[in-house]
Amino acid sequence: MTTTLSSSATALDQHRERNTDQEVLETLRKRIADAGVEYLYYQSVTVTGRVVGKVVPAEQLTRNAEKGVQMHRTVMADFQVTRDGTLLGGGVEAAEFTAVPDLDTFAVLPWDPSVGRFFCRLYEPDHRPEIGGRPLATDPRGNLRRLHAAFTERTGLELRSGCEPEMTWTGPGLEVHARPDSSPAYRLDLLERSRPIYQKVISYARAMGFSMIEGDYEDPGQVELNWMFDHADLTADRLITYRQICRQVARELGVTASFMPKPATGMMGNGCHHNISLWRGDENVFAEPGRRELHLTELGRHALGGILTHAAASMAVMGPTVNSYKRYWDSGQFAPAQINWGMDNKTCTVRLSANGRLEVKLPDAMVNPYLSHAVLIAAMADGLENRIDPGEPQQGSSYDTQSRFTKLPLNLGEALELFVADDVIRDALGAETVELYHAYKSDEWARFCGYVTDWEHMMYKEDTP
Numbered sequence: 437m438t439t440t441l442s443s444s445a446t447a448l449d450q451h452r453e454r455n456t457d458q459e460v461l462e463t464l465r466k467r468i469a470d471a472g473v474e475y476l477y478y479q480s481v482t483v484t485g486r487v488v489g490k491v492v493p494a495e496q497l498t499r500n501a502e503k504g505v506q507m508h509r510t511v512m513a514d515f516q517v518t519r520d521g522t523l524l525g526g527g528v529e530a531a532e533f534t535a536v537p538d539l540d541t542f543a544v545l546p547w548d549p550s551v552g553r554f555f556c557r558l559y560e561p562d563h564r565p566e567i568g569g570r571p572l573a574t575d576p577r578g579n580l581r582r583l584h585a586a587f588t589e590r591t592g593l594e595l596r597s598g599c600e601p602e603m604t605w606t607g608p609g610l611e612v613h614a615r616p617d618s619s620p621a622y623r624l625d626l627l628e629r630s631r632p633i634y635q636k637v638i639s640y641a642r643a644m645g646f647s648m649i650e651g652d653y654e655d656p657g658q659v660e661l662n663w664m665f666d667h668a669d670l671t672a673d674r675l676i677t678y679r680q681i682c683r684q685v686a687r688e689l690g691v692t693a694s695f696m697p698k699p700a701t702g703m704m705g706n707g708c709h710h711n712i713s714l715w716r717g718d719e720n721v722f723a724e725p726g727r728r729e730l731h732l733t734e735l736g737r738h739a740l741g742g743i744l745t746h747a748a749a750s751m752a753v754m755g756p757t758v759n760s761y762k763r764y765w766d767s768g769q770f771a772p773a774q775i776n777w778g779m780d781n782k783t784c785t786v787r788l789s790a791n792g793r794l795e796v797k798l799p800d801a802m803v804n805p806y807l808s809h810a811v812l813i814a815a816m817a818d819g820l821e822n823r824i825d826p827g828e829p830q831q832g833s834s835y836d837t838q839s840r841f842t843k844l845p846l847n848l849g850e851a852l853e854l855f856v857a858d859d860v861i862r863d864a865l866g867a868e869t870v871e872l873y874h875a876y877k878s879d880e881w882a883r884f885c886g887y888v889t890d891w892e893h894m895m896y897k898e899d900t901p
């Protein structure tokens with residue numbers, strides 16, 4: 437059942453050569469000068485989805501476009517030292533890597549136009565000839581691009597995706613007294629209180645090239661703003677940028693922007709549903725042109741079958757934190773709890789939300805979008821190749837504990853065991869990334885398992901056995 441999509445030498449990896457194209461560089465230098473940009477961030481994204489990078493004075497562009505900037509590879513696991521004292525990602529002795537800017541990703545920071553930024557593609561260092569110039573195996577962004585290109589090369593299909601990040605804003609003036617018997621969702625007077633937030637976020641996002649489409653207020657403090665779907669590689673970059681924008685807006689307004697998946701029991705979690713479709717050129721192959729009633733093509737059913745087959749093993753990516761699992765298990769809050777699908781059914785893992793669109797509801801707002809989209813591509817490729825049948829759609833709510841559908845893993849620990857055992861996912865992300873992610877997250881899980889919580893105090897402090 438293993439589908440090999442890895443491709444080491446796609447055109448995308450020749451991007452370093454393009455960075456020496458004098459015409460391209462001249463156009464960019466002019467753009468940078470016209471915008472008054474003096475500093476450039478060379479940013480990368482770690483396996484856990486954090487943004488790291490260096491600042492470079494803009495006049496160094498030509499040099500750095502070719503040579504990149506260097507960082508220590510343990511940065512890809514956030515310099516995490518595990519409980520047994522291991523520095524993840526190769527230890528102090530490990531080689532550096534080279535971050536080479538993707539020139540197409542240049543953007544000016546709207547909140548300070550003297551600063552511009554690039555996303556980078558990561559490579560083994562040139563001064564280590566035995567490995568030099570190869571893509572860095574633990575670069576999740578570079579990996580998604582290579583994997584996606586290989587998938588398109590093989591199937592003629594492209595993944596388009598639209599992410600719906602939910603998040604919680606707290607701070608002065610944002611307190612909400614919610615009635616216990618109803619939800620404040622869609623209340624305009626609450627959205628009004630968040631006006632300075634959404635106005636700034638939308639205007640910064642627009643300035644950075646997003647096509648913003650709509651937004652709403654959901655549970656207390658929870659605001660969701662959406663932008664237009666696109667090629668999955670671009671959507672993943674935008675989700676990272678969106679979080680950076682929100683953090684900036686929080687700093688400016690003196691409030692807190694939280695992507696924590698489940699901030700409070702009994703309230704909705706912060707999901708980040710991925711609305712996906714596969715395209716052949718301009719044709720969405722999940723729908724039949726002109727057919728109006730809700731339906732999914734045979735190809736779409738196989739893609740869905742692949743997603744459901746690998747859903748449990750993908751959970752360590754889709755719900756990447758200890759806290760993520762509270763979102764699935766505090767039932768009845770529109771988050772999935774079973775591995776199933778349904779026609780316009782918001783309680784399922786995958787909802788056919790419109791013709792040509794599958795809404796994958798597992799991911800939460802802390803997801804690393806490069807990993808999640810890579811996993812979805814590999815799962816769908818497996819579904820297509822092996823013509824996996826997704827079974828019958830769920831009728832009615834999934835929050836019925838008697839459901840015949842398979843349950844999702846209960847916690848991060850269980851999810852990690854399934855994650856490392858799935859060959860399709862291992863092949864998609866690469867063994868090194870799987871091992872690094874697994875080591876990092878297992879350490880997070882172990883720390884939590886040894887941590888005494890308020891809940892235990894509430895239950896046991898004054899209890900008599």
Ligand SMILES: NC(=O)CC[C@H](N)C(=O)O
Nearest residue numbers: 704705706707769770771
């Ligand atoms: N609008 C919705 O469907 C709510 C989704 C829900 N907040 C989740 O955790 O996924």
